Amino acid sequence: MKPDLFQAPDYYNIDELLTDEHRMVRDAAREWVKKEVSPIIEDAAQKAAFPTSIVNGLAEIGAFGPYIPEEYGGAGLDQISYGLIMQEIERGDSGVRSTASVQSSLVMYPIYKYGTEEQRKKYLPKLASGEFMGSFGLTEPDHGSNPGGMVTNFKDKGDHYLLNGAKMWISNAPFCDIAVVWAKNEEGRIHGLIVERGMEGFTTPETHNKWSLRASATGELIFQDVKVPKENLLPGRSGLGAPLSCLDSARFGIAWGAIGAAMDCYDTALRYAKERIQFGKPIAGFQLQQKKLAEMLTEITKAQLLNLRLGQLRNKDKATSAQISMAKRNNVEIAINIAREARQILGGMGITGEYSIMRHMMNLESVITYEGTHDIHLLITGLDITGIPAFK
Numbered sequence: 001m002k003p004d005l006f007q008a009p010d011y012y013n014i015d016e017l018l019t020d021e022h023r024m025v026r027d028a029a030r031e032w033v034k035k036e037v038s039p040i041i042e043d044a045a046q047k048a049a050f051p052t053s054i055v056n057g058l059a060e061i062g063a064f065g066p067y068i069p070e071e072y073g074g075a076g077l078d079q080i081s082y083g084l085i086m087q088e089i090e091r092g093d094s095g096v097r098s099t100a101s102v103q104s105s106l107v108m109y110p111i112y113k114y115g116t117e118e119q120r121k122k123y124l125p126k127l128a129s130g131e132f133m134g135s136f137g138l139t140e141p142d143h144g145s146n147p148g149g150m151v152t153n154f155k156d157k158g159d160h161y162l163l164n165g166a167k168m169w170i171s172n173a174p175f176c177d178i179a180v181v182w183a184k185n186e187e188g189r190i191h192g193l194i195v196e197r198g199m200e201g202f203t204t205p206e207t208h209n210k211w212s213l214r215a216s217a218t219g220e221l222i223f224q225d226v227k228v229p230k231e232n233l234l235p236g237r238s239g240l241g242a243p244l245s246c247l248d249s250a251r252f253g254i255a256w257g258a259i260g261a262a263m264d265c266y267d268t269a270l271r272y273a274k275e276r277i278q279f280g281k282p283i284a285g286f287q288l289q290q291k292k293l294a295e296m297l298t299e300i301t302k303a304q305l306l307n308l309r310l311g312q313l314r315n316k317d318k319a320t321s322a323q324i325s326m327a328k329r330n331n332v333e334i335a336i337n338i339a340r341e342a343r344q345i346l347g348g349m350g351i352t353g354e355y356s357i358m359r360h361m362m363n364l365e366s367v368i369t370y371e372g373t374h375d376i377h378l379l380i381t382g383l384d385i386t387g388i389p390a391f392k
């Protein structure tokens with residue numbers, strides 16, 4: 001792969017709106033991605049293997065639990081810093097960002113928010129340091145966009161719960177030490193349970209043959225009469241709102257992350273277009289290529305501003321789920337379009353692993369589907385505008 005010469009586009013001087021801490025956190029993540037992710041990521045993606053060697057580095061840049069308080073091992077940062085870290089990691093690769101997102105927003109967040117003090121102390125510091133890796137089990141083979149229909153269930157057996165069912169498409173599943181699993185009790189109410197690797201009847205087969213997020217491990221979580229200790233139930237919240245609140249946090253991170261991928265595609269295409277000579281001049285000098293580049297930068301700039309404002313709202317705990325949906329949907333869509341246009345600017349070279357664009361493009365096909373599909377986020381906005389649900 002080519003050396004990482006990334007220069008971040010910032011057409012509206014958004015840097016000026018960030019604090020010193022934001023810039024410091026962002027720059028540390030950016031440097032780390034250049035040094036540790038870029039040189040190895042193409043190979044990891046080609047081999048379809050999660051690069052475990054970067055786990056410690058992810059922990060060091062604060063990617064595991066950026067906004068979890070320091071007393072639990074988190075970085076104690078604000079939401080904008082969290083977003084900036086996700087932006088920089090996904091600038092490197094969406095699969096690596098997915099691992100960090102799951103760990104932070106879908107495993108640490110529910111334990112911090114809905115767990116007991118004992119659970120927080122037991123799990124959060126280990127998750128923050130990367131000693132433990134976590135996964136989040138919501139989606140099932142027959143319940144994706146409609147997770148409320150889940151059939152995974154647990155029964156009260158006096159001194160423990162008995163968990164049965166299966167989750168599918170679970171990031172980090174093949175190597176997770178713990179899984180936050182959403183399941184129905186005997187009354188049909190959804191609860192979160194912490195399931196640990198090693199519990200009898202709990203297996204995590206890997207999902208192979210993905211053309212997308214190849215550097216992220218995906219798998220199933222299968223529960224066959226798994227005895228889960230009662231103290232592993234997250235008592236703070238039940239109902240579908242509990243997992244959905246975790247998804248809010250993860251989707252916010254995706255809105256930022258997708259722009260990282262878009263920035264990388266734009267920057268790569270711009271550099272290539274200035275260097276590649278056809279018909280006696282750089283292809284950047286042709287109007288058709290300038291149109292592509294100008295539109296890319298316009299969309300990136302709009303999305304950067306959207307993210308910053310959303311981060312300000314999240315910092316005040318004022319961002320609605322629908323606002324987060326709009327940002328996730330918009331930013332992933334523009335990122336995937338930018339990847340496709342950037343790929344064309346590189347001509348034949350664009351399909352090779354010499355450049356990051358094709359990998360970003362394929363990764364974004366998962367990003368546009370997971371954590372709520374593109375269509376579902378549109379329906380969320382539609383519901384918010386009209387008050388009328390159009391899901392069924």
Ligand SMILES: Cc1cc2nc3c(=O)[nH]c(=O)nc-3n(C[C@H](O)[C@H](O)[C@H](O)COP(=O)(O)OP(=O)(O)OC[C@H]3O[C@@H](n4cnc5c(N)ncnc54)[C@H](O)[C@@H]3O)c2cc1C
Pocket residue numbers: 102136137138139143144145146168169170171172212213218366369370371372373374375376379390391392
């Ligand atoms: C690589 C990867 C990693 C993932 N990681 C995780 C994870 O860590 N944890 C987890 O729990 N899940 C994870 N997922 C699952 C992901 O969230 C689901 O794939 C997603 O929610 C969509 O569900 P589905 O694939 O079953 O599609 P479906 O729900 O079957 O949807 C298929 C199509 O139908 C459309 N559709 C569905 N309902 C409606 C409707 N009411 N109106 C209009 N259109 C509709 C959808 O928009 C979509 O286009 C992951 C998925 C992938 C691909």
